[in-house]
Amino acid sequence: MLRRSFLAALAATALAAGATPAAAQETVKIGLIIPLTGPFTTTGKQLEAAAKLYMEQNGTTVAGKKIELIVRDDAGRAENTARIAGELIQNDKVSFLAGFGLTPLAMATAPIATNSKVPMVVMMAGTSIITERSPYIVRTSFTLGQSAVIIADWAAQNKIKKVVTLVTDYAPGHDAEKSFVDQFKSKGGEIVESLRVPIQNPDFAPFLQRVIDAKPDALYVFTPSGVGAILMKQFVERGLDKSGIRLIGPGDITDDDVLPGFGDAAVGVVTAHNYSTDHPSAKNKEYVAAFRKANAGMRPNFASVGGYDGIHLIYEALKKTGGKTDGDALLAAMKGLKWESPRGPISIDPETRDIVQTIYIRRVEKKNGELYNVEFASFPDVKDPVKAAKK
Amino acid sequence: MSSLDTAKDASNVMTRKRSWHWLEYAFWLAAAASVFLLPSQHALLTQIAIWSLFALSLDLLLGYAGIVSLGHAAYFGFGAYVAALFAINFTGEPVTGLLVAGVAAGLLGLVTSLLVLRGTDLTRLMVTLGIALVMYEIANQMSWLTGGADGLTGMPVNPVLGFFPIYFRQANSYAYVLVVLFVLFVVAKRIVHSPFGYSLRAIKGNPLRASSIGIPNNPRLIAVYTIAAAYAGIAGALLAQTTPVVSLTYIDFQRSADVLLMLIIGGTGYLYGGIIGSALFLVAQKFIGNITPQYWEFWIGFALVVIALFARDRGLFSIVERIAAWRKRGAKP
Numbered sequence: 001m002l003r004r005s006f007l008a009a010l011a012a013t014a015l016a017a018g019a020t021p022a023a024a025q026e027t028v029k030i031g032l033i034i035p036l037t038g039p040f041t042t043t044g045k046q047l048e049a050a051a052k053l054y055m056e057q058n059g060t061t062v063a064g065k066k067i068e069l070i071v072r073d074d075a076g077r078a079e080n081t082a083r084i085a086g087e088l089i090q091n092d093k094v095s096f097l098a099g100f101g102l103t104p105l106a107m108a109t110a111p112i113a114t115n116s117k118v119p120m121v122v123m124m125a126g127t128s129i130i131t132e133r134s135p136y137i138v139r140t141s142f143t144l145g146q147s148a149v150i151i152a153d154w155a156a157q158n159k160i161k162k163v164v165t166l167v168t169d170y171a172p173g174h175d176a177e178k179s180f181v182d183q184f185k186s187k188g189g190e191i192v193e194s195l196r197v198p199i200q201n202p203d204f205a206p207f208l209q210r211v212i213d214a215k216p217d218a219l220y221v222f223t224p225s226g227v228g229a230i231l232m233k234q235f236v237e238r239g240l241d242k243s244g245i246r247l248i249g250p251g252d253i254t255d256d257d258v259l260p261g262f263g264d265a266a267v268g269v270v271t272a273h274n275y276s277t278d279h280p281s282a283k284n285k286e287y288v289a290a291f292r293k294a295n296a297g298m299r300p301n302f303a304s305v306g307g308y309d310g311i312h313l314i315y316e317a318l319k320k321t322g323g324k325t326d327g328d329a330l331l332a333a334m335k336g337l338k339w340e341s342p343r344g345p346i347s348i349d350p351e352t353r354d355i356v357q358t359i360y361i362r363r364v365e366k367k368n369g370e371l372y373n374v375e376f377a378s379f380p381d382v383k384d385p386v387k388a389a390k391k
Numbered sequence: 392m393s394s395l396d397t398a399k400d401a402s403n404v405m406t407r408k409r410s411w412h413w414l415e416y417a418f419w420l421a422a423a424a425s426v427f428l429l430p431s432q433h434a435l436l437t438q439i440a441i442w443s444l445f446a447l448s449l450d451l452l453l454g455y456a457g458i459v460s461l462g463h464a465a466y467f468g469f470g471a472y473v474a475a476l477f478a479i480n481f482t483g484e485p486v487t488g489l490l491v492a493g494v495a496a497g498l499l500g501l502v503t504s505l506l507v508l509r510g511t512d513l514t515r516l517m518v519t520l521g522i523a524l525v526m527y528e529i530a531n532q533m534s535w536l537t538g539g540a541d542g543l544t545g546m547p548v549n550p551v552l553g554f555f556p557i558y559f560r561q562a563n564s565y566a567y568v569l570v571v572l573f574v575l576f577v578v579a580k581r582i583v584h585s586p587f588g589y590s591l592r593a594i595k596g597n598p599l600r601a602s603s604i605g606i607p608n609n610p611r612l613i614a615v616y617t618i619a620a621a622y623a624g625i626a627g628a629l630l631a632q633t634t635p636v637v638s639l640t641y642i643d644f645q646r647s648a649d650v651l652l653m654l655i656i657g658g659t660g661y662l663y664g665g666i667i668g669s670a671l672f673l674v675a676q677k678f679i680g681n682i683t684p685q686y687w688e689f690w691i692g693f694a695l696v697v698i699a700l701f702a703r704d705r706g707l708f709s710i711v712e713r714i715a716a717w718r719k720r721g722a723k724p
Contacts (some may be wrong), residue, residue, distance in 0.1 A: 083437075
């Protein structure tokens with residue numbers, strides 16, 4: 001009796017042992033590396049919430065494989081991102097790397113993706129050059145140039161002739177300035193003055209005085225999202241809103257996540273961007289409702305759609321390869337994919353592996369007592385202008 | 392007691408302190424063994440070794456000379472940028488890069504020490520903080536050279552001394568960093584147990600008395616500040632060589648604050664504090680972070696409060712010391 005149960009136990013163990021490797025083989029792991037501590041926590045939270053929401057809505061089985069999401073915090077430091085990426089590939093055997101909240105974080109991981117042939121889905125970082133750093137990088141967010149160039153086009157078409165630019169003095173700010181200035185000049189516009197404000201503790205008052213003196217038709221602004229509120233407050237305090245000078249810029253300054261805290265000063269600001277919480281499609285209404293429900297009322301912003309679509313891209317690529325996790329096959333499957341995102345129709349450019357999407361022109365308005373970026377014009381199928389210019 | 396005896400006693404004390412305890416041998420043997428035994432953790436261990444070197448350099452200042460600094464990342468980041476730019480423009484041989492970064496950071500330390508050594512602790516805190524902020528802004532502004540907020544990439548990493556490849560070789564790269572840490576640790580140990588090192592402690596204990604017995608306070612402090620800056624620069628260069636990008640976070644306030652935290656957790660004034668502290672800090676960040684990424688900082692803060700209350704001087708190590716002392720007392724009633 002004892003012996004039989006012992007044998008049974010042995011058999012069960014053998015079965016379990018036999019079954020475990022098979023089960024492990026069935027699992028496909030995604031390593032999501034995002035900043036969850038440090039100054040860029042909000043970006044990380046948006047990305048994580050969106051990735052989890054997508055998996056909750058679409059199940060965790062794709063092409064017969066179980067999908068497992070491993071979330072890791074890099075605190076916004078490049079050396080951590082690179083280390084974690086290496087560990088995820090080596091120790092956890094992930095088939096995808098995803099996340100990347102800032103440009104240096106993506107740059108640090110690019111050689112690792114190339115070396116190990118693991119697809120790397122950039123869900124947030126926006127500098128143009130990132131996708132050129134590895135043939136295994138695909139981007140689902142946006143590039144800085146997309147919004148900056150489109151707002152220049154829109155301004156030129158809407159009787160704005162003279163513009164003063166005002167950007168935060170760091171690399172993305174310089175890019176935003178250059179993209180806008182080049183495009184606006186090529187459309188016959190005039191740049192009266194280009195101002196740069198320091199990144200630490202910015203006080204816009206002296207700069208705004210120079211704007212008043214220059215009397216442009218519009219002030220073009222690019223700042224990190226939180227700083228936009230200070231600028232808009234001072235813009236109104238100094239009476240620039242009544243002087244007929246319009247405030248325009250890429251959508252980072254009216255980030256949906258922080259917009260409700262801006263107050264009425266932000267009303268009327270016109271920006272160009274790839275996503276607004278207010279985007280009037282059925283798909284987006286459903287997305288926003290589900291996102292807010294799962295995250296204590298938090299608004300999804302442009303970072304979140306990068307995360308949501310990034311996981312979608314991974315799911316679709318796996319479906320196309322029939323669950324195979326070979327890096328080259330997955331990349332081939334990702335190139336040229338088209339789908340309907342909460343932000344509208346998007347696709348992956350098969351040549352550059354960068355995102356192609358509609359850029360919307362939006363005006364900040366009050367709806368039901370809350371501020372939203374309300375879309376009123378759109379430019380479809382916008383590619384990264386920096387790469388397009390290189391050809 | 393004749394003066395000859397006193398001199399002999401002093402030299403005995405110094406020899407005894409300079410010699411190695413068996414625990415130290417065990418520690419370095421374990422570190423060497425980890426190259427072969429823990430391949431899955433090499434990336435983390437590499438980071439720990441680099442932070443250890445950085446914390447060791449701060450220990451030379453804080454633990455021995457009593458100079459508090461809130462801006463030590465200035466030299467770390469400067470060393471990293473120098474190493475990266477040197478590799479891009481001249482040669483990608485890592486040891487040469489370390490030397491160049493060390494000399495450059497040392498020179499920066501020498502120049503800035505003249506500012507730092509004025510005034511009291513509070514002044515020094517502010518001046519070191521200010522130097523780091525200025526360095527940060529310079530790195531940000533010169534984006535044509537440093538890449539600014541986008542980071543500096545494209546740094547070649549050739550085999551060490553021409554024959555030991557570390558690029559994309561996790562084990563080799565860890566071994567390289569560990570050897571550098573060990574060599575610089577041995578040098579630091581010689582420094583702090585030399586007459587020079589003892590004079591620093593005298594200055595730390597009471598600057599007035601130190602100068603009245605003939606110690607030239609300022610030249611000594613300038614020397615140690617320069618050495619510490621060179622150490623920090625080498626640590627930065629190591630991080631640049633083992634990470635594919637040098638970014639502004641190498642030089643930000645958070646890094647200066649973190650290294651101070653690590654050193655205080657591990658304890659100051661016995662050289663191992665930085666190593667123990669950075670190991671605890673990074674292991675906690677990784678493993679608590681894997682469970683609840685958002686809350687690991689809570690536990691670091693908690694540990695800091697406990698240490699500040701119960702084990703001020705030597706961090707966690709003093710708790711071990713207290714237990715040892717207590718057991719000794721218990722052994723002979």
